[in-house]
Amino acid sequence: MRTFLPGIILAGITAQAGATSIHSALGSENFGLQSASQFRLADGHCDGCGQKQALWYFQDEVIALPSASATDAPGLVWVGSPQLVPQARFDGEFLHTADGSTLNLRLAPKIATNRSYFNASSEAFFRQREVRVRGQLDEKSGQFVARTIWPSDFVIDSGPPLQPLAGDDNLQGFVRHANGGARSGYAVRKVWQRPGAASPALAGKPVLAIVLSGAQGDDDEAFGGHFAIATGKLGQKGEWSDWLVNNFYNLDSFSEKGIVASAVPMDNYLMDLNSGQQYYRPSYMLVAVLDDARTAQAFQGKVNQVYREFYAHHFSYKHAADNCAGISVDVLRKLGWQWPFQGPTNRLKALGAFAYMGAKEMSFASGRKAYEYFTEEQTRLHPAVAFDALGRDLLAMLVGDPGRELSGFEQQLKSDVAAVMLVRIPQVPSSRAFGSAPAYSIDEFMARAPADRSKWQVVPTEPRPFPEALMDAQARANMRSSAWPVAGVLALLGAIGTAWSWRRRQRLRAEMAHPERLRA
Incomplete structure (x- = not known):
């Protein structure tokens, strides 16, 4: 677990060393739909402060914990930094703040496993534009050490004309534009607003946002992209940096970029210097702007419960069956959003994949993972397919052509949506290769990867075993359930072996995804 800075300041800080432009991470802020004033700063060492399994993952990280009076609040928010500069201009060396102060800026260090980082091209991207910066004042040097730099001109307002x-x-065309738009400009497009209504004023309105990130340019295992759902409220000028993103990642391995699954502010999710999505791929959002917060509140309340189960290891992250897309959309399905399923990729190929990978790697687990990729519902497997399916279904509901009788949740969602906005967010230039649009299928994924797997760019990760002392009976049962019965596996392998020839297995090899390849 990495440490951001020694001596983290956990009290509410409004100003230090005369720098009145430096605020507490809780001051006049929101965490999505919640006021940050209902939280307090701590770290994972805080004894008796919350769910002990969740705190274990954040022992050396700044987190925000809800007060007893906070209702429907996440169990924790990974804030990362105790302070922020809400408004400043960056000239490459200094922050010139709104109150006329000048702060010497230093970047938080690159973590050892991160293969690229902020460079001169990143500096040029942020230079002379207004920014919002999370970090901490180093009292010894007088420098503000930045962990997250957010471009303040990234806003969503009601100005764009309606372009259905x-x-x-x-x-899909919006996502694929200019090879995914990594090098394009920031773009906002209004694709729907309530008929007969004037262009709605968006300031202060709640939102439910579907967030898709593209393929990485330097990792041949990460063409599938990433998926998350965010809640929050638009700021007075269309700001959205304080939305809360519900980010699911594998808890059982260390991310090379320092990512930990959590509810996290949008500025950190996209622009953290190490873990921010925008430093290694473009992203896209479909934003449902709401007249009433109840739909977004329903999602956030339900996903908060899912996090408790996830941290407790009552279920585990799986790259096919329970990945970032699958876990997220399952919450919507349980609430009553019944978008049409698209079915599995190919059940027949799944049998061959199971036999081939199980035999090739002498591993039932490898065979099972390969099988699950081909049999999993595609809106749960592929982030891009989930984004497309939910977006198309929402727009169909809004124009009155859903093709089914709507559930109570769907009727509520339909009645609450005031406008639908699409947002394309470019990649921040850095020493990392530019990413592209995510793959929409296993076939597209494999077509992008080198045919010779020895030439694949891969990023190895280290395991992070969950402590036995933190497991309850349900967690232990979950760990045991991860294995298929040996007798059943042997019988299935035998049946498959008699049905598939060596020639067929060789042809399959060229089109089959490796069990670990479709990760986010």
């Missing part, structure tokens, strides 16, 4: 999607001008 039609025909080939669709959601």
Whole structure:
């Protein structure tokens, strides 16, 4: 577990060393739909402060914990830094703040496993633009040590004209534009607003946002992209940096970029210097702007419960069956959003994949993972397919053509949506290769990867075993359930072996995904 800075300041800080422009991470802030004033800063060493399994993952990280009076609040928010500079201009060396102060800026260090980092091109991206910066004042040097730099001109307002999607001008086209838009400009497009209504004023309105990130440019195992759902409220000028992103990652391995699954502020999610999505790929959002917060509150309340189960290891992250997309959309499905399923990729190939990978790697687990990729529902497997399916279904509901009788949750969602906005967010230039649009299928994924697997760029990760002392009976049962019965596996392998020839297995090899390849 990495440490951001020694001597983390955990009290509410409004100003230090005369720098009145430095605020507490809790001052006049929101965590999504919640006021940050209902939280307090701590770290994972805090005894008796919350769910002990969750705290274990954040022992050396700044987190925000809800007060007893906070209702429907997440169990914790990974804030990362105790302070922020809400408004400043960056000239490459200094922050010139709104109150006329000048702060010498230093970047938080690159973590050892991160293969690229902020460089001169990143500096040029942020230079002379207004920014919002999370970090901490180093009292010894007088420097503000930045962990997250957010471009303040990234806003969503009601200004764009209505441009509905039609025909080939669709959601997938928006995502694939300019090879995913990593080098394009920031763009906002209004694709729906309530008929007969004037262009709605968006300031202060609650939102439910579907967030898709693209393929990485330097990791041949990460063409599938990433998926998350955010809640929050638009700021007075269309700001959205304080939305709360519900980010699911594998808890049982250390991310090379320092990512930990958690509810996290949007500025950290996208722009943290090490873990921010925008430092290694482009991203896209479909934003449902709401007249009433109840739909977003329902999602956030339900996903808060899922996090408790996830941290407790009552279920585990799986790259096919329970990945970032699957866990997230399952919450919507349980609430009553019944978007049409698209079915598995290919059940017949799944049998061959199981036999081939199980025999090739002498591992039932490898065979099972390969099998699950081909049999999993595609809106749970592929982040891009989930984004596309939910977006198309929402727009169909809003125009009155859903193709089914709507559930109570769907009727509520339909009645609450005031506008739908699409947002394309470019990659921040750095020493990392530019990413692209995510793959929409296993076939597309494999077509992008080198045919010779020895030439794949891969990023190895270290395991993070969950302590036995933190497991309850349900967690232990979950760990045991991860293995298939040996007798059943042997019988299945035998049946498959008699049905598939060596020639068929060789052809399959070229089109089959490795069990670990479709990770986010």
